[in-house]
Amino acid sequence: MSIRIGIGYDSHRLVRGRRLVIGGVEIPHDMGLLGHSDGDVLVHAIVDSLIGALGAGDIGRHFPDTEPRWKDASSLEMLRHTLEAVGAEGYRVAWVDSTVITDRPRLSPFIPEMVRAIGGAGIGEGLLNIKAKTNEGMGLVGRGEGIVAMAVSLLEK
Ligand code: MG
Numbered sequence: 001m002s003i004r005i006g007i008g009y010d011s012h013r014l015v016r017g018r019r020l021v022i023g024g025v026e027i028p029h030d031m032g033l034l035g036h037s038d039g040d041v042l043v044h045a046i047v048d049s050l051i052g053a054l055g056a057g058d059i060g061r062h063f064p065d066t067e068p069r070w071k072d073a074s075s076l077e078m079l080r081h082t083l084e085a086v087g088a089e090g091y092r093v094a095w096v097d098s099t100v101i102t103d104r105p106r107l108s109p110f111i112p113e114m115v116r117a118i119g120g121a122g123i124g125e126g127l128l129n130i131k132a133k134t135n136e137g138m139g140l141v142g143r144g145e146g147i148v149a150m151a152v153s154l155l156e157k
Contacts, residue, residue, distance in 0.1 A: 001156060004091065006052030008151040010044040010059075014144060022100060022107065022147070023114025023130060024076045024121065029105045033147060036065035040075035042100050042130070043118065045149035047075070047082045049096070053155045054089055076121040083122040091155040093123055098151035099131045101141050107132035 014020075018032025023042045033039030048059040056062070063070050063078050070078065086093065100107055111130050119125040135141035141148055 004053040004155045006049040008045040008049030011148045012039045012041045013146045024117030025113045037073045041149040043075035045151040049151040049153040079121040090157045094154040094156040097129045100149045102147040103134045
């Protein structure tokens, strides 16, 4: 058996006039994440961790923000593409753990829906954990400037 592990990190700026999409779920809030795609910081961190586990560079290489195809696209579509690449290399996802860090809005009520949305893109519900944390008022997250996410993926074949 071959196993691979990958780490993913992402951050996006919070701005007015954008939808807030995290984990494939639209969350009611007065601000949203700025990005070429929908700015889904959690899905980007998961995608980056999968690309890392494949040893295939990073998310920017595979989904450049100059690519019209990904303009305002659902990041779940990027995840589907990445999972195809995982399968093409003969791997399957054994486990993904992830953390989203934001003081506002409160995300924990949306976690089950996020798990379902990401499951619909191909990571089985029993294979994904999502945690929501605050930063206790400190730093860029505490000031409400942006939202941060981290993920670790384990692949096996
Ligand atoms: Mg991103």
